[in-house]
Amino acid sequence: MDVLLRCINSAFFLSHDIRRDAEIHLVLQGAPNPPRTIRLVGSELKYLNPDERSTAALVRNALMQKIAAEERASPGFYVSARSYRDVLSLLPKGGQIVYLKENGKDVRDFEFEEDVTFVLGDDQDLTKEEEETLLQYDPKIVSLGPVSYHADHCITIVNNELDRRHKA
Amino acid sequence: MDVLLRCINSAFFLSHDIRRDAEIHLVLQGAPNPPRTIRLVGSELKYLNPDERSTAALVRNALMQKIAAEERASPGFYVSARSYRDVLSLLPKGGQIVYLKENGKDVRDFEFEEDVTFVLGDDQDLTKEEEETLLQYDPKIVSLGPVSYHADHCITIVNNELDRRHKA
Numbered sequence: 001m002d003v004l005l006r007c008i009n010s011a012f013f014l015s016h017d018i019r020r021d022a023e024i025h026l027v028l029q030g031a032p033n034p035p036r037t038i039r040l041v042g043s044e045l046k047y048l049n050p051d052e053r054s055t056a057a058l059v060r061n062a063l064m065q066k067i068a069a070e071e072r073a074s075p076g077f078y079v080s081a082r083s084y085r086d087v088l089s090l091l092p093k094g095g096q097i098v099y100l101k102e103n104g105k106d107v108r109d110f111e112f113e114e115d116v117t118f119v120l121g122d123d124q125d126l127t128k129e130e131e132e133t134l135l136q137y138d139p140k141i142v143s144l145g146p147v148s149y150h151a152d153h154c155i156t157i158v159n160n161e162l163d164r165r166h167k168a
Numbered sequence: 169m170d171v172l173l174r175c176i177n178s179a180f181f182l183s184h185d186i187r188r189d190a191e192i193h194l195v196l197q198g199a200p201n202p203p204r205t206i207r208l209v210g211s212e213l214k215y216l217n218p219d220e221r222s223t224a225a226l227v228r229n230a231l232m233q234k235i236a237a238e239e240r241a242s243p244g245f246y247v248s249a250r251s252y253r254d255v256l257s258l259l260p261k262g263g264q265i266v267y268l269k270e271n272g273k274d275v276r277d278f279e280f281e282e283d284v285t286f287v288l289g290d291d292q293d294l295t296k297e298e299e300e301t302l303l304q305y306d307p308k309i310v311s312l313g314p315v316s317y318h319a320d321h322c323i324t325i326v327n328n329e330l331d332r333r334h335k336a
Binding site: 006009010013014015016017123144145146147148149150153156157159160163164166167 | 174177178181182183184185291312313314315316317318321324325327328331332334335
């Protein structure tokens with residue numbers, strides 16, 4: 001739970017603003033009802049506060065409820081029973097997919113396209129099977145530095161890199 | 169509280185390791201017994217888990233207790249009644265002091281010395297008075313990017329930059 005909330009925080013929070021152009025899919029594969037995917041859409045979010053119990057409650061509810069199609073739990077906050085494989089298959093066609101991995105090309109030398117999706121594991125790496133699924137989408141493999149970071153720290157570093165590109 | 173725990177997390181946590189060469193001072197100025205300073209020393213830390221209630225409990229205890237000299241609350245985890253001004257005055261002489269601020273020199277072009285201390289506000293900027301105190305130490309003023317980040321994200325970005333330097 002904590003890692004999810006920290007990833008939401010890293011994906012959306014600026015000092016006095018929310019990243020309206022960001023979107024995150026959190027694929028939850030744990031008990032009791034896997035899979036569950038939570039999708040947060042920056043342009044629609046209201047009142048998001050990662051410290052608030054309400055976000056944790058939304059995530060917890062998503063895990064417990066019986067879900068068919070994707071449902072809106074609150075503004076910008078969607079829940080579905082999509083699997084990791086489903087989420088990949090539903091990404092916009094033609095968008096760039098980046099797999100964050102230690103042995104990839106240095107992010108600082110990498111050319112981002114306008115619409116880019118980053119795929120990363122939580123504090124576990126992707127499993128071999130998950131990696132094979134991802135490789136079917138021909139992702140670019142990109143590294144953030146010489147050491148291995150937690151998922152939420154990866155998101156912060158990527159966002160900083162993108163901020164710098166957009167300034168230029 | 170959450171911002172403190174996230175700062176600890178950003179300062180020390182790698183994917184499968186703790187940053188043994190890091191140290192953080194958290195200066196708490198809120199009720200009921202300000203000031204309180206919590207100092208964490210990476211080389212001494214054991215069993216630190218930022219998700220654990222135990223870290224939050226240590227911080228909460230530090231706020232409540234009557235404290236004279238600096239006390240060790242657990243391995244690598246020290247508590248004192250030092251103020252912001254005290255903490256600055258006790259930094260090692262000759263070490264480099266960096267003030268993280270939006271209008272500073274770009275961190276990627278900045279030359280770090282071996283022993284460097286970063287000063288940053290929490291989700292509030294430093295007050296005018298705090299800034300004046302800091303400026304007496306002739307800090308270097310450094311910026312992390314074109315937007316303004318939360319304190320814990322600043323720490324993550326700085327650590328990534330230092331990781332890259334140490335690799336080189």
